[in-house]
Amino acid sequence: MEIIVCIKQVPESTEVKINPQTKTLVRESVKGIINPFDMYAIEEALRLKEKLGGKVTALSMGPPQAEESLREAISLGVDEAILLSDKSFAGADTLATAYTLAQAIKRISQFDLIICGKQTMDGDTAQVGPSLAEKLGIPHVAYVRKINEVKTDSIILEQMVEEGYRRIKMSLPGLITVVKEINEPRLPSLRGKMRAKSVEILIWGVNDFNIEKEKVGLEGSPTQVIKIFAPQRRKKGEILQGDIDSQVEQLVNKLKESRVI
Amino acid sequence: MNYFLTEEQEMIKNLARKITDEKVIPIRQELDEKEEFPWEVLKVLSQSDLMGLFIPPEYGGFGFGCFEMCLVIEELSRGCGGVAVTFAANALGAYPIFLFGNEEQKKKYLPDVARGKKICAFGLTEAEAGSDAAAIRTSAIKQGNEYILNGTKQWITNGGEADIYTVIALTDKSKGIRGASAFILEKGMDGFSFGKKEKKMGIRCSATRELVFEDCRVPQENLIGREGMGFLIAMKTLDMTRPGIGAQSVGIAQGAFEEALKYSRERKQFGQSISSFQAIQHMLADMATQIEAARALVYAVARFIDSGAKEFSRESAMAKLFASDIAMNVTTNAVQIMGGYGYMRDYPVEKMMRDAKITQIYEGTNQIQRNIIALSLIKEASSWR
Ligand SMILES: Cc1cc2nc3c(=O)[nH]c(=O)nc-3n(C[C@H](O)[C@H](O)[C@H](O)COP(=O)(O)OP(=O)(O)OC[C@H]3O[C@@H](n4cnc5c(N)ncnc54)[C@H](O)[C@@H]3O)c2cc1C
Numbered sequence: 342m343e344i345i346v347c348i349k350q351v352p353e354s355t356e357v358k359i360n361p362q363t364k365t366l367v368r369e370s371v372k373g374i375i376n377p378f379d380m381y382a383i384e385e386a387l388r389l390k391e392k393l394g395g396k397v398t399a400l401s402m403g404p405p406q407a408e409e410s411l412r413e414a415i416s417l418g419v420d421e422a423i424l425l426s427d428k429s430f431a432g433a434d435t436l437a438t439a440y441t442l443a444q445a446i447k448r449i450s451q452f453d454l455i456i457c458g459k460q461t462m463d464g465d466t467a468q469v470g471p472s473l474a475e476k477l478g479i480p481h482v483a484y485v486r487k488i489n490e491v492k493t494d495s496i497i498l499e500q501m502v503e504e505g506y507r508r509i510k511m512s513l514p515g516l517i518t519v520v521k522e523i524n525e526p527r528l529p530s531l532r533g534k535m536r537a538k539s540v541e542i543l544i545w546g547v548n549d550f551n552i553e554k555e556k557v558g559l560e561g562s563p564t565q566v567i568k569i570f571a572p573q574r575r576k577k578g579e580i581l582q583g584d585i586d587s588q589v590e591q592l593v594n595k596l597k598e599s600r601v602i
Numbered sequence: 603m604n605y606f607l608t609e610e611q612e613m614i615k616n617l618a619r620k621i622t623d624e625k626v627i628p629i630r631q632e633l634d635e636k637e638e639f640p641w642e643v644l645k646v647l648s649q650s651d652l653m654g655l656f657i658p659p660e661y662g663g664f665g666f667g668c669f670e671m672c673l674v675i676e677e678l679s680r681g682c683g684g685v686a687v688t689f690a691a692n693a694l695g696a697y698p699i700f701l702f703g704n705e706e707q708k709k710k711y712l713p714d715v716a717r718g719k720k721i722c723a724f725g726l727t728e729a730e731a732g733s734d735a736a737a738i739r740t741s742a743i744k745q746g747n748e749y750i751l752n753g754t755k756q757w758i759t760n761g762g763e764a765d766i767y768t769v770i771a772l773t774d775k776s777k778g779i780r781g782a783s784a785f786i787l788e789k790g791m792d793g794f795s796f797g798k799k800e801k802k803m804g805i806r807c808s809a810t811r812e813l814v815f816e817d818c819r820v821p822q823e824n825l826i827g828r829e830g831m832g833f834l835i836a837m838k839t840l841d842m843t844r845p846g847i848g849a850q851s852v853g854i855a856q857g858a859f860e861e862a863l864k865y866s867r868e869r870k871q872f873g874q875s876i877s878s879f880q881a882i883q884h885m886l887a888d889m890a891t892q893i894e895a896a897r898a899l900v901y902a903v904a905r906f907i908d909s910g911a912k913e914f915s916r917e918s919a920m921a922k923l924f925a926s927d928i929a930m931n932v933t934t935n936a937v938q939i940m941g942g943y944g945y946m947r948d949y950p951v952e953k954m955m956r957d958a959k960i961t962q963i964y965e966g967t968n969q970i971q972r973n974i975i976a977l978s979l980i981k982e983a984s985s986w987r
Contacts, residue, residue, distance in 0.1 A: 528620055531651035531664065534613050 342395035344386040345455045347442060348379040350403050350410040351463045363559060364566035365432050366463060375410045378458025380526040381519045386456050387418045393491060396420045402430055402441055408542050416529035416537035427546035432559030435468040440556050443476035448550040455516040459484055470518035481516040482509050486523050603894060605901055614670050618677035621646055626681035633807035634953055639763050640685045640807050647689060648718025656693055657700060661712035667908035668842060672849035672900055679853025683957030684807035686853060690846045691759035695722025697839045698768040698784055702827045707786060711766055723760035725769040725813050726836050733970050736779040740815060742771035747822050751815040761811030762796040765789045770832045782832030786824040793818030804956030841918045844965050848900040848921035851929035851961040855893045858936035858954040865940050882939055889932045896925040916978035923971035926961035933958040
């Protein structure tokens, strides 16, 4: 089974900086980690490979330093890694990202299944997986919590829904996005770490695969972020003192004062 | 301090640290309380390739030495001494095969050990033979192509859980220690069963159990080396693994020290953090200095062994002796710094103190280590004119 896992490097720290002009994250300065949800995608891909044979390729779009995350993926057992990195890819929204990934996957051409994490920790949109499937014209199931069975041309899986789950049969090739309930990601192995140190990570820029330049990066991104801000902390609450009766009385008075009742 | 690790050693250490932080520390208290064997952690260690660290590449391992083993044992011990000894005793059981086994034996057993598919144990001690290992009574009488084993080994780490056992038994009682031989036994052999599982003060997640042999037939192919080599094999194996107990000691001490240091900055008495009291500061300074000295000695000895040294009983004993005494001292002081909180099971240092105690006892008590060191010194002096 040929599996492609899409991973993203996200800033580890919560104190991220934002470029005031582009209103996008400044990624160069902070330590990057593999987006936590993508760790489940990698793990599921590795488990499928261990069971069925085949190959796992990790694909990422990001600045040059995202190569570290791909090396980490290799240390976990991923076979090959490709980084889509080019100045003109920068500032991409979910649409441009999905387009760029889709074009790269068209160049890879061989695949049975694409696995993504359900969303990223920094963007939080959960859109890239599904729109990537649309761009490739393949079926997708988001929020997968379990893979029950894999056949040559289809896969049976469980999709998380609000209360419970849905069992779905999806034809292959297809795409899934996974939730954290699906597995417990492994730690790297020594062999993997040794391989990760020396293995070549393919780096593809705009000229390495079929790209329409106006569809990538900031230029290809119709989403405009007007403002990014941390919501105002709400005022501190007030703790009422005294026995229950007097607390109830105080509470009723306060509600009346503020015209709630 | 910078010990100038190679890139690979750094990698091994970081991997062991990650496993300790993510997979050992969160469960150590529960493992201790339930006296539960750490299978989950062993699974992670196997998947991460660390079980095969010391096994040569031709048998599916990595061919690293005593030093790299020490790095892993130290890191694991920082989290849990019980998990660490489970890992270390696996190597203890496998070393006799690796050091003295023939090609067939190595081919048959080591690849599964390297992959963590099989766990090992080492059986020397008996009820009447502790420090005086030469007093063992378990017998192995040759009959045709087999040896018939009878006797009981006691306090065998990984006993009952392991698949492969290196056992020392007497093939010729009349020759004393020269009549001892080493055998490879497998769990499930007829006449090989497990007795009492011990309830211990510390390292409680590790299994310590009796091995019982009742007319247990062992094929002669399972004899390691030749008849009569058993005692030598046991002693050389222990020379090789004692720095590992030193590393365990350093790790336990480091874990306790870190807890105490952190706590001393948080705990306020008399309106200030207790780390502002000179009495506490000096304890912390002594603890850190002692740990660093122990680590430096353990590392130096391990590197000496890996350099291809032939004779290193003395150095190996020194590493185990010094580091384990330090571990007891440091963990006791960590509890002291943390006062009543340190004595409570809500904090990890009381466990570390309980765990530390064993490092002064097993793989030869510290009195026996001093005997080994002194004997070696006197022997050396006798060659002076
Ligand atoms: C948790 C645990 C795990 C163990 N795991 C293993 C294992 O995997 N395999 C294995 O084979 N064994 C194992 N052992 C056995 C361990 O190696 C012995 O307990 C140890 O060698 C000491 O023997 P003893 O307990 O019989 O003490 P004893 O020999 O009875 O000693 C009692 C006291 O007398 C002192 N003493 C004895 N002789 C002398 C002397 N000549 N000079 C000065 N002082 C002396 C000792 O230092 C000690 O203080 C384990 C023990 C424990 C507790």
